[in-house]
Amino acid sequence: MVEKKTDGAKPDQFTEDTVPCLMQDLSGLPPYQAVAVFYETVGQAFPIKLLGPADAPVRYRDAAYILSDMMLCTTDLGAAEVNRSRAFAARSGIDSYVLSFLIHGKSGVPSSGTATQAGDLLVMDLAQPLRVIGTECNTFSLSISRRLLAPLLKAPDEQNMRILSGKNPLVALLHSYLWDLYARMSDMNLVQAQAAVAPTMQLLAAALNGAATEEAAGSVRQAQAEQIRHYINARLLDPGLTVEFIAAAFGMSARKLHYLFEPHGGVIAYVQRQRLQHARAAIADPMQMRRSIQDIAEDHGFHHRKNFIAAFRRTFDMTPSEARAYGQRQRRTMSAQTRFAHRWEWYGLHSH
DSSP: OEEOOSSSOOOOOOOTTSOOEEEEEOTTSOHHHHHHHHHHHGGGTSOEEEOSOTTSOOOEEEEEEEOSSEEEEEEEEOSEEEEEOHHHHHHHOOOEEEEEEEEESOEEETTTTEEEOTTOEEEEETTSOEEEEEOSEEEEEEEEEHHHHGGGOSSTTSOTTEEEOTTSHHHHHHHHHHHHHHHHGGGOOHHHHHHTHHHHHHHHHHHHHTSOOHHHHHHHHHHHHHHHHHHHHHTTTOTTOOHHHHHHHTTOOHHHHHHHTGGGTOHHHHHHHHHHHHHHHHHHOGGGTTSOHHHHHHHTTOOOHHHHHHHHHHHHSSOHHHHHHHHHHHHHHHHHHHHHHHHHHHTTOOOO
């Protein structure tokens, strides 16, 4: 990750293959210096007033992945008030939406007397005035250009200061999807990240409109399936991981679950394939060479030897025993290459 400069200098140059990640942490600075940096950087977009004693340590950390029209950011902020006037909004020229999920703490909208709870979504339109007061809180937010999102919204000018409950299924799905996207950004190149913008817009529109349009339905289904796959993978070895159990966990019918997993051959086929992948890795693991293949198979939910071998062969075009033998040969080859390379390094020579 690239650190954001806090001395007014330009940020480091990024390679064209990486998604820029800017970070700022003021916790280690003396209070007077941290306050000055805070107002100089964050205050450019949000006129923020830090609450509390003037000589108190400043609590502010953020980490943001930035694309041309979209930014994903986590923020840890102490008690503060954001008061963005109409004149400031017009003067700043920033025409974007900010969708902020509250992770921990409290924040409220004085104009409506409402407050956000953990998991709730606060929508801010930076082209309009807004005022938010918060205690010490952690947030996860997405900033998106109006030109991308507004055409997909039923009421693009009526989004400012909306609070959407985190219990809303579409809001919860959006939260899960964006958090997963944020977590994957460090492994993405710019082309891959830009490819995620369009489906992200469709899912955003579905959550803000309260329903998925026909055009957005595909993105919503894709995000739902991704969320369920994560759930399955985290509980892969649970013997109670049945179709009915998974469907109940997501409040849907078994029929809809099968529909979402049609591209994978159905949810049962997906679970079996994932278990086989994990079983193959365990069989080839040198730390598990003393364990029998049957024991490993049973650990992964396969209790009938012939059925396991048949499924393994169909998936990997080899038997479990052949997979173990192949893994051993690969390790011996790699070990020999390593010893050869180290021998030449010992002489001070390097092979090319």
